């Protein structure tokens with residue numbers, strides 16, 4: 121059976137091309153938040169975002185090119201992929217490869233339709249918890265607010281195929297957390313869009329550091345499940361300028 125030809129960006133409906141261009145700008149801008157918040161060293165880490173679905177076009181997402189310096193990331197070199205993780209004819213050089221985590225991001229987008237954005241970092245404190253295969257206990261209101269409980273650990277998986285994506289989905293699919301510490305590797309976060317996933321990555325590192333410091337002087341006490349549920353509901357539904365239901 122012949123497979124469908126790879127999509128060509130300039131052949132897509134005009135409004136879908138515009139949606140791709142906006143997603144590229146957003147993803148390029150959000151990559152700057154990773155070094156700015158001390159979440160990555162050198163070219164580690166990546167951000168992606170799903171392109172809003174279009175009835176007359178393929179499902180697509182945008183992700184960073186592999187191994188390119190954060191100083192050189194632009195909207196124009198953000199790579200456009202199908203949900204199979206295949207790069208489309210997106211106007212970038214044919215030999216510009218997407219992130220080495222493209223298959224992982226694609227797997228999550230295929231299996232978790234509610235996920236609109238993803239981030240991967242090697243932020244030092246969260247990565248240290250991942251090295252120990254240890255979940256970050258919910259001992260702080262900020263952990264309850266953003267993650268709804270302990271930040272879980274996912275299985276160790278090699279890079280480049282569906283393995284990491286499968287581990288992320290099996291850990292987060294029925295879990296309130298927006299972050300998973302992939303064992304022996306580092307944090308991956310999800311969100312309704314890439315900005316929400318970046319926020320989760322920032323708060324994951326912040327809480328990983330705080331709990332690590334607290335544990336230097338004894339084991340902090342986990343919040344009660346009742347309080348965790350109340351804190352999560354408030355933060356997700358009321359906090360900030362959200363309109364009360």
Ligand SMILES: O=C(CO)[C@@H](O)[C@@H](O)COP(=O)(O)O
Pocket residue numbers: 163164165166184185186187188218219220221240241242279
């Ligand atoms: O940890 C990994 C792969 O999971 C790193 O190589 C990753 O952080 C950065 O890779 P890319 O530059 O996105 O290909």
